[in-house]
Amino acid sequence: xxxxxxxxxxxxxxxxxxxxxxxxxxxxxxxxxxxxxxxxxxxxxxxxxxxxxxxxxxxxxxxxxxxxxxxxxxxxxxxxxxxxxxxxxxxxxxxxxxxxxxxxxxxxxxxxxxxxxxxxxxxxxxxxxxxxxxxxxxxxxxxxxxxxxxxxxxxxxxxxxxxxxxxxxxxxxxxxxxxxxxxxxxxxxxxxxxxxxxxxxxxxxxxxxxxxxxxxxxxxxxxxxxxxxxxxxxxxxxxxxxxxxxxxxxxxxxxxxxxxxxxxxxxxxxxxxxxxxxxxxxxxxxxxxxxxxxxxxxxxxxxxxxxxxxxxxxxxxxxxxxxxxxxxx
Amino acid sequence: xxxxxxxxxxxxxxxxxxxxxxxxxxxxxxxxxxxxxxxxxxxxxxxxxxxxxxxxxxxxxxxxxxxxxxxxxxxxxxxxxxxxxxxxxxxxxxxxxxxxxxxxxxxxxxxxxxxxxxxxxxxxxxxxxxxxxxxxxxxxxxxxxxxxxxxxxxxxxxxxxxxxxxxxxxxxxxxxxxxxxxxxxxxxxxxxxxxxxxxxxxxxxxxxxxxxxxxxxxxxxxxxxxxxxxxxxxxxxxxx
Numbered sequence: 001x002x003x004x005x006x007x008x009x010x011x012x013x014x015x016x017x018x019x020x021x022x023x024x025x026x027x028x029x030x031x032x033x034x035x036x037x038x039x040x041x042x043x044x045x046x047x048x049x050x051x052x053x054x055x056x057x058x059x060x061x062x063x064x065x066x067x068x069x070x071x072x073x074x075x076x077x078x079x080x081x082x083x084x085x086x087x088x089x090x091x092x093x094x095x096x097x098x099x100x101x102x103x104x105x106x107x108x109x110x111x112x113x114x115x116x117x118x119x120x121x122x123x124x125x126x127x128x129x130x131x132x133x134x135x136x137x138x139x140x141x142x143x144x145x146x147x148x149x150x151x152x153x154x155x156x157x158x159x160x161x162x163x164x165x166x167x168x169x170x171x172x173x174x175x176x177x178x179x180x181x182x183x184x185x186x187x188x189x190x191x192x193x194x195x196x197x198x199x200x201x202x203x204x205x206x207x208x209x210x211x212x213x214x215x216x217x218x219x220x221x222x223x224x225x226x227x228x229x230x231x232x233x234x235x236x237x238x239x240x241x242x243x244x245x246x247x248x249x250x251x252x253x254x255x256x257x258x259x260x261x262x263x264x265x266x267x268x269x270x271x272x273x274x275x276x277x278x279x280x281x282x283x284x285x286x287x288x289x290x291x292x293x294x295x296x297x298x299x300x301x302x303x304x305x306x307x308x309x310x311x312x313x314x315x316x317x318x319x320x321x322x323x324x325x326x327x328x329x
Numbered sequence: 330x331x332x333x334x335x336x337x338x339x340x341x342x343x344x345x346x347x348x349x350x351x352x353x354x355x356x357x358x359x360x361x362x363x364x365x366x367x368x369x370x371x372x373x374x375x376x377x378x379x380x381x382x383x384x385x386x387x388x389x390x391x392x393x394x395x396x397x398x399x400x401x402x403x404x405x406x407x408x409x410x411x412x413x414x415x416x417x418x419x420x421x422x423x424x425x426x427x428x429x430x431x432x433x434x435x436x437x438x439x440x441x442x443x444x445x446x447x448x449x450x451x452x453x454x455x456x457x458x459x460x461x462x463x464x465x466x467x468x469x470x471x472x473x474x475x476x477x478x479x480x481x482x483x484x485x486x487x488x489x490x491x492x493x494x495x496x497x498x499x500x501x502x503x504x505x506x507x508x509x510x511x512x513x514x515x516x517x518x519x520x521x522x523x524x525x526x527x528x529x530x531x532x533x534x535x536x537x538x539x540x541x542x543x544x545x546x547x548x549x550x551x552x553x554x555x556x557x558x559x560x561x562x563x564x565x566x567x568x569x
Contacts, residue, residue, distance in 0.1 A: 096526045120527055123357050194512035195525040200360030208360060219521070221422070221513040224429050228515075233433040 047287055047327050053083035056280045061107035062090040063098055065222050066307040066314060067159065067242060067300070071111040071268060073318030078291040081328045082283045090314070094195075095120050099271070102149065108276045114140050114154060115266030119201050126201045127209075129264035133158060137269050150274045152285050154267035157242065157297040161202060161263040162255040163190075164239035164246075166229055170254050177259040178210055181236075185212040191228045192238035194219035202238060205262035229253065241265070242297065244305030268292070294325045346535035356528055365522070365533055374540060377518040381505045383440040388447030388500055393493075396455025400489070401481050409456035413449035421446065421507060425514045434515035442514070446507055447500040454496025458489030487561050494556035498549060505545045509537070519544075 058079055062072030072090040080086040089107055092098040095116055101107045114136040118124040122143045130136040133154045141151045163178055170176070173184045181188070196202035197217055206212050214236070220228055226245055228234035239246070245253055270288050277284055299321070306317040322328040348354070353366030399405035424442045425434070432438055462485045470484045486493070509520035522529050522537030529536075557565065 094525075094527045096530075120358050125360060191515070194521060195358075195528050197521075198356065198362070198364055198525070198528040199358045200362075201358070204359055204362060218435070218515040219512040219517065220434050220515050221426065223426060224434060227426075227429045228434060231430065231433045233435070233515075 045290075045326065046329060047078055047081040047290065049081060049083040050283055051083060053281065053283055054085065056284075057085045057087070058108040058276075058280060058284075059087045059089055059106070061088070061092050061098055061101055061110035063095065063110070064091045064093060067240070067304055068111060069314035070303050070307060070317050071295075073314045074291055074295075074321060075109075075111065075270065075288055077315075077318055077322055078287050078327060079284070081322070082287040084280070084284075102271060102273060103147070105273070108280070109270055109272030111268045112151075112271050113159060113266030114151075114269050115160070115201075115264040117144075117151070117266075117269070117271070119264065126205055126264045127261050129266075131265070133267040136266065140269060144271065145274075148274055149271060150277055151269040151271050152288055154269050155292045155295045155300075156267070157295050157300045158265040158267045159240055159242040159300075160258070160265035162239050162241050162258060163206070163236050164225075164229065164243075164253055164255045165236050167252055167254050169235055170256070175256055177257040178206070178212075178262070179259050180256070181210070181212055185214050187215055188235035189216045189218060189233070190214045190236045190238070191218045191220050191225065191234035193222050193225075196238055201263060209260050209262050226253070242300050242304055244301045244309055247301055248305060248309065268295075291322065291325075291327050294321070294327075342531065342535060343539075345532035346539055349529070349532040349536040350540065354530070354532065356530065358527055364529055365536065370536070370540060373517060373519045373521055373537075374544060376516070377505065377508050377511070377520075377541070377544065380436065380439055380443070380511055380516055380518060381501070381508045383436065384443035384447055384504045384508070385501060387440055387444040388451055388504070389497070391444065392448040392451035392496075392500075393455055396452045396493075396496075397459055397481060397486065400456040400459025401477070401485060403460050406456070410453055413453040416445055416449040419445055421510055422513065425510070429514075436516055439508075439511055439514045439516050443504050443507060447504045450496040450499035450503065451493075452496075454499075455489070455493050458492030458496075459485045461492070462488045488564065490560050491556065491564060494552065494559070498552045498556070501548050501552060502545050505548060506541060509541055 058076075060072050060076040060079065062068040069090045072088055076086050076088040089101070092101060092107075092110065095112060098107075098110050098112065099121060102109060114133070115126075115129045117140045118129050118136065119126060122140070130139060137151060137154045144151050163181075165175065169188075173188075174180060175184075190203065190206075192202060197219060198204055200208070203214075203217055206214075218228075218234070225237050225239055226243075229237045239253070239255060241255065246255060270292075272284075303317045303321055306312040306320075307314055319328075349365045350370050351367050353363035353369075356362070356364045396409060399409050421442050424445060425438055428438045428441065459481070466484060466488070467480055470480045475483065508518050509523055511518035512520045512524055519537045519541050522533045522540075526534050
């Protein structure tokens with residue numbers, strides 16, 4: 001009646017102790033609904049495929065949230081239509097990672113907001129970011145050039161962070177501008193992406209430039225920015241001005257006017273290496289500028305809506321944009 | 330004597346990360362405020378431990394009774410092992426987002442999400458540990474008049490302690506390591522350093538990873554020590 005030690009040891013050894021599953025599997029929803037036509041206003045004409053481009057391999061990158069993925073897909077599909085051999089890598093975690101990827105050659109280029117480039121890469125304070133799109137682009141490009149990079153001209157639409165809230169909260173506290181939060185912010189909780197807490201163009205700026213103190217700041221995944229408002233958990237949430245929810249549910253959500261300019265608006269500029277641009281030839285820049293011409297705030301919101309609300313894939317949304325605007329056949 | 334050149338970049342990045350843990354660093358995006366440093370590191374370590382503790386408590390509360398009971402009955406292998414393995418395959422972030430709509434984000438959401446990860450190893454090991462106890466031993470216990478509960482408490486659990494504890498240790502490691510996603514669900518943790526390269530830079534990311542690894546190893550050794558103390562003398566692996 002003695003315990004079989006060898007057996008016990010074998011069981012012990014056989015047990016899997018390593019369940020180190022840091023598997024952060026983002027759930028990609030693959031709904032296959034193809035929507036109607038896009039309301040692209042400009043007709044830039046179809047992209048012509050140039051056989052000479054077939055020798056050039058490009059990898060288009062983007063950060064890992066819907067708007068960026070849509071932009072990445074639009075550029076990738078358009079360049080592919082122009083005859084390039086295109087791959088995409090649309091899952092870069094942050095602008096720091098994205099910039100590093102361009103410099104190391106892991107990606108050829110990616111869309112970046114000019115304001116983000118200026119504040120995050122080149123250390124500008126939010127109020128130093130030019131409000132004019134061309135001016136901001138020129139300033140960013142000047143800095144990029146020093147590092148052997150270049151940025152193409154900006155998109156028509158601009159995106160910015162914004163303090164958003166439920167309409168009823170705004171009415172209750174009589175909020176229109178961010179400044180109106182003075183005196184009531186201590187009672188309100190603010191939700192934003194994890195990095196918002198430390199950023200001068202986010203919570204740090206709201207505290208420093210507006211002098212606001214909030215009841216709490218809670219970090220959440222970007223994808224939950226409306227969920228926390230709807231659930232009633234967040235009194236205030238950091239939203240994007242291009243969010244489709246703002247127009248689709250304008251009776252429900254409102255954003256507060258950023259009267260002290262903590263959240264600089266940024267048009268999108270395509271960042272790439274100079275060497276890549278030279279090697280890829282004139283069609284590279286031409287195609288990118290051509291297809292982004294139709295990207296007004298309205299169109300971008302609609303594309304965001306298809307992905308965020310109607311659960312299309314960024315790939316589908318980009319394809320239908322390119323097709324209905326006449327860029328691809 | 331200089332270091333071999335190819336080793337240098339690696340050492341340099343570790344040096345930067347260690348420095349980040351002890352001294353606040355400048356950051357491009359904070360408008361002049363320094364980030365990182367000892368105070369913030371300690372604060373985030375405590376936050377990480379706290380949320381891990383909640384998740385461990387819930388995991389134990391759910392998994393131990395079920396695992397022990399099923400093991401004692403020698404039934405329900407499908408539940409104990411099948412469920413257990415299925416639990417490991419659920420993607421945490423999707424689960425958090427799914428629960429966010431129902432119960433919101435925050436401590437409760439995260440505790441449940443992490444417990445889903447922590448339950449399987451405990452459940453499976455408690456089941457296996459108790460079930461594999463020599464049947465003749467159990468029969469003898471029953472023969473001298475022990476109640477079923479006494480058999481479980483005085484015979485089966487003591488004999489199964491090493492296996493049960495292996496499950497608890499595995500579960501702890503999984504939970505502590507995964508608690509780095511807390512900042513995506515409304516709760517601070519060391520994941521703040523890891524998720525926000527824009528703010529903390531490469532040094533911060535590496536510093537976060539180092540701290541999580543140290544935390545996991547410390548817990549592992551502590552639990553191994555406790556396990557040794559709880560194991561009845563006759564069962565201890567001899568260190569000759």
